[in-house]
Amino acid sequence: GQQxxxxxxxxxxxxxxxxxxxxxxxxxxxxxxxYKQRPGGHPVFLIQLVKSGEVKKQKRLTFQFGEAKxxxxxxxxxxQTTDVGTYFCAGRDYKLSFGAxxxxxxxx
Amino acid sequence: SQTIHQWPATLVQPVGSPLxxxxxxxxxxxxxxxxxxxxxxxxLQLLFYSVGIGQISSEVPQNLSASRxxxxxxxLSSKKLLLSDSGFYLCAWSVGDDQPQHFGDGTxxxxx
Numbered sequence: 001g002q003q004x005x006x007x008x009x010x011x012x013x014x015x016x017x018x019x020x021x022x023x024x025x026x027x028x029x030x031x032x033x034x035y036k037q038r039p040g041g042h043p044v045f046l047i048q049l050v051k052s053g054e055v056k057k058q059k060r061l062t063f064q065f066g067e068a069k070x071x072x073x074x075x076x077x078x079x080q081t082t083d084v085g086t087y088f089c090a091g092r093d094y095k096l097s098f099g100a101x102x103x104x105x106x107x108x
Numbered sequence: 109s110q111t112i113h114q115w116p117a118t119l120v121q122p123v124g125s126p127l128x129x130x131x132x133x134x135x136x137x138x139x140x141x142x143x144x145x146x147x148x149x150x151x152l153q154l155l156f157y158s159v160g161i162g163q164i165s166s167e168v169p170q171n172l173s174a175s176r177x178x179x180x181x182x183x184l185s186s187k188k189l190l191l192s193d194s195g196f197y198l199c200a201w202s203v204g205d206d207q208p209q210h211f212g213d214g215t216x217x218x219x220x
Binding site: 030031033041042043044045048088090092095096098099100101103 | 149150151152154206208209210212213214
């Protein structure tokens with residue numbers, strides 16, 4: 001069955017630095033979604049990517065869908081304390097499967 | 109605008125007791141509805157989803173059940189809770205299979 005894997009599981013970042021989290025699927029995806037869950041909160045939808053090689057930006061966040069539509073990445077530049085939380089990717093082939101998430105902490 | 113309500117926010121139940129968690133959506137018609145469970149520090153496990161009244165699909169075998177008595181109401185139930193049922197339960201809705209999901213605030217369930 002479909003598996004969606006995210007790495008790293010934990011990311012400790014110095015405030016102001018950049019980092020990237022990766023999402024890999026065992027199957028080709030029709031689309032991929034990214035969500036953010038703040039500590040104690042619920043997941044909130046960030047973005048959806050559909051096209052091969054698609055790149056979308058939201059302020060300091062850059063999302064990319066791989067050419068083969070089996071992987072995706074989220075790159076955050078100049079990390080701020082407001083970026084703390086867990087970032088989930090969710091990939092769809094015949095169903096939507098969530099990765100285990102990357103939990104981000106920020107050192108001020 | 110659409111809103112999703114989920115209650116209660118926190119629940120402590122003894123082993124063997126019944127469970128009923130309710131979720132309602134406002135501002136949309138015929139949404140897809142979902143129940144997820146999230147263990148501490150873990151990802152989201154899809155438990156049930158529904159594409160219409162009375163239509164429930166179960167993703168994993170368990171002692172939980174779901175019902176959709178009305179278009180915008182989704183209920184998660186159990187007749188006898190197990191310790192392993194502890195977790196963070198999230199309800200979500202979407203306008204369709206390929207569309208983003210919107211989550212409720214969740215219920216933190218502790219089984220003693």
